Amino acid sequence: MVNQMNEILTAIKNRRSTRKFKPSQISEVELQAILDAALNAPTAKNQQKWHFTVIQNKVMLDNMVKTIKEILLNCGMEFYVQRARDPNYHTFYKAPTVILISAEEKADFVQLDCAAAAENIILAAESLKIGSCFITATNFLFTSSRGNEFKQKLGIPTGYNFVCTIALGYKDGENPAIPPKNKEVINYVDGGM
Numbered sequence: 690m691v692n693q694m695n696e697i698l699t700a701i702k703n704r705r706s707t708r709k710f711k712p713s714q715i716s717e718v719e720l721q722a723i724l725d726a727a728l729n730a731p732t733a734k735n736q737q738k739w740h741f742t743v744i745q746n747k748v749m750l751d752n753m754v755k756t757i758k759e760i761l762l763n764c765g766m767e768f769y770v771q772r773a774r775d776p777n778y779h780t781f782y783k784a785p786t787v788i789l790i791s792a793e794e795k796a797d798f799v800q801l802d803c804a805a806a807a808e809n810i811i812l813a814a815e816s817l818k819i820g821s822c823f824i825t826a827t828n829f830l831f832t833s834s835r836g837n838e839f840k841q842k843l844g845i846p847t848g849y850n851f852v853c854t855i856a857l858g859y860k861d862g863e864n865p866a867i868p869p870k871n872k873e874v875i876n877y878v879d880g881g882m
């Protein structure tokens with residue numbers, strides 16, 4: 690039993706998805722520390738077949754969100770149509786920085802590599818008191834007819850596919866509750882085979 694919380698355990702416990710960000714940009718030093726954490730995640734066979742796109746250009750972010758909303762309005766799934774109709778809906782919650790993670794399409798287990806990097810990003814952010822939200826809704830953009838156009842505009846390498854985005858920024862007073870955790874998903878196998 691660990692009876693003393695260290696910094697990593699504290700960051701893991703305190704991290705919640707942030708959906709309200711201050712407009713001010715995170716510092717370059719903070720961004721570099723977060724990217725360094727991403728690059729230090731484990732990868733299968735140390736393949737590092739991932740790619741990180743840092744988007745801080747508001748025009749680009751708003752353009753992505755506008756296009757995602759247009760796609761959602763026509764996707765035929767009521768949940769997403771309603772979401773897109775909400776004038777306050779912003780895929781990235783107006784975060785000033787978004788890191789897009791993409792993966793080399795043929796590499797084995799590369800999605801797991803990217804998920805490990807994403808977790809490092811959000812925990813590093815939390816340790817720096819920066820809010821984050823793991824976002825996959827961006828997938829609507831990259832699987833649409835405009836996906837290749839955006840891949841080119843964003844400089845995503847040829848042969849790489851979108852995996853996820855992480856929105857980052859200073860927290861703006863939100864205090865999300867801890868979602869209930871179901872401990873019944875853990876099974877302890879005792880000895881005696």
Ligand SMILES: Cc1cc2nc3c(=O)[nH]c(=O)nc-3n(C[C@H](O)[C@H](O)[C@H](O)COP(=O)(O)O)c2cc1C
Binds near residue numbers: 705824
């Ligand atoms: C794979 C994955 C995809 C997610 N996609 C979205 C998303 O598109 N939009 C969003 O607002 N949150 C997204 N989330 C955040 C989850 O909703 C959130 O982690 C969950 O509700 C638990 O809350 P917590 O992060 O505050 O603990 C995603 C999380 C994961 C792990």
